[in-house]
Amino acid sequence: MNFLNLQLLAALAPLVALPFFIHLFNRHFPHSIKFPNIERIKKSLSERSKLARWRHLLMTLLRTLVVLLALFAFLQPVLPKFGSKPGDAANGRQVLIVLDRSLSMEFTPGSGTSAARSALVEIGKVLETLGGDDRVNAILAGAEATPLLPDFTPGHDQIRAMLTALPPSYARTDVTKAVALAESMIDGKSEEGAEIYFFSDFQRSNWGVASFDGFPETARLFFVDATDGRDRPNTALVSVEPSATRVAAGDVVTLDITAANWSPDPVTLPIEAIVSGAGSVGGEIALGPESTGRLLLEFTAPEEGLHAVEIRTPDDGLPADNRQFLSLEVRAREDVLIVSDADPEQGGAVFVEAALNPYDGGSGIFAPRILPSGAVTPAMLASTQKVVLTGVTQLSPEFVERIVAFLETGGGLVYFVDGDHDQENLVALDKASSRGVAPFHVAGKLTTENFGGDPQKIAKGNF
Structure with a gap:
């Protein structure tokens, strides 16, 4: 077990003695009474009985326990959640981090952080468990899987800095490629108990086809959900297909739009197409929970030239999938x-x-x-x-x-x-x-x- 605020121990440890001093101050010492009466004699005898002494001792122990628990909370203990303790392996641990770089990892709820940011925090906890002999590397799992470094390294801070400096990603993760690369990096090189950590939001569409049979039997796999189980209701533009990208002025252009509702509740999603930042057309599409739907929008091609068409829906926690753009070449007939x-x-x-x-x-x-x-x-x-x-x-x-x-x-x-x-x-x-x-x-x-x-x-x- 490690402590995040171990430096506070010296300052807070004396507080453990506080209940003992309270016990001393609450002791009743005998005092002279010139005119004792029967009631005061009975009370004095009761306070000095064995039962009273045990009661004071029990209260002292309970107060000490409360102070110890408070001290424990201030020190912020951390259990070894990931992997093993430093030095468990004879020649150091071999740790491979697989970071999901899909667009969905950038979803940010109204109050909170994105899964991508949470994943970096969890990766930092893994790196904190590594010792000087432990080696680590990472795989960036996007449309293509790429290793962060050519080989495993004992430079844990280097891995941390490189992962922190990564820009947002807007790709779709190919989990099969990421797993295949991880297997090739571990196979034949792993020490006893090699560890592979997968940090992702584990979307079913990406991870449903993943297979992990190619890892050595000695390897240990850890799957860390970067969303912490939080709801992430999201609507998205899946695709936009124009009837043509080269048309004549005055022609009717049809946009075949596919939208998705990745939430447990039905929604009515407004969609708007804006041509060259000026004219626009719009419509709505009713989407059930966890479903997709189509909408056709039509507009008249403007004057001759190259025009940008923006298709958009209202922003949510992931604005990047609420907009799509295409170019329209309008020529004279x-x-x-x-x-x-x-x-x-x-x-x-x-x-x-x-x-x-x-x-x-x-x-x-x-x-x-x-x-x-x-x-x-x-x-x-x-x-x-x-x-x-x-x-x-x-x-x-x-x-x-x-x-x-x-x-x-x-x-x-x-x-x-x-x-x-x-x-x-x-x-x-x-x-x-x-x-x-x-x-x-x-x-x-x-x-x-x-x-x-x-x-x-x-x-x-x-x-």
């Missing part, structure tokens, strides 16, 4: 010119249009237009960066020149080989361009009339 001379009911232009913009109401970052090749003007080509040719007839020399100029100034062309004159059109585009346009030349088109069973061939390719 981009015109795409679909050139087609085929029948709109039978050609592929309508399918290309649906592929470019499959959203209801015409939303999306692309704004496709379908035009015949004869209606395409130089101004139209100058106002777009993308052109799609599908089901076109034989292109006129003027149109060929416009497309080549469009390509040479940075435009993009998608050519669907689905017309009757694609061979002639690709040759014409190649001839009009100084660098060549088509990566290949096609041979004659195979149809049900001239198909002889051989597969389609590419006459020339340059990929």
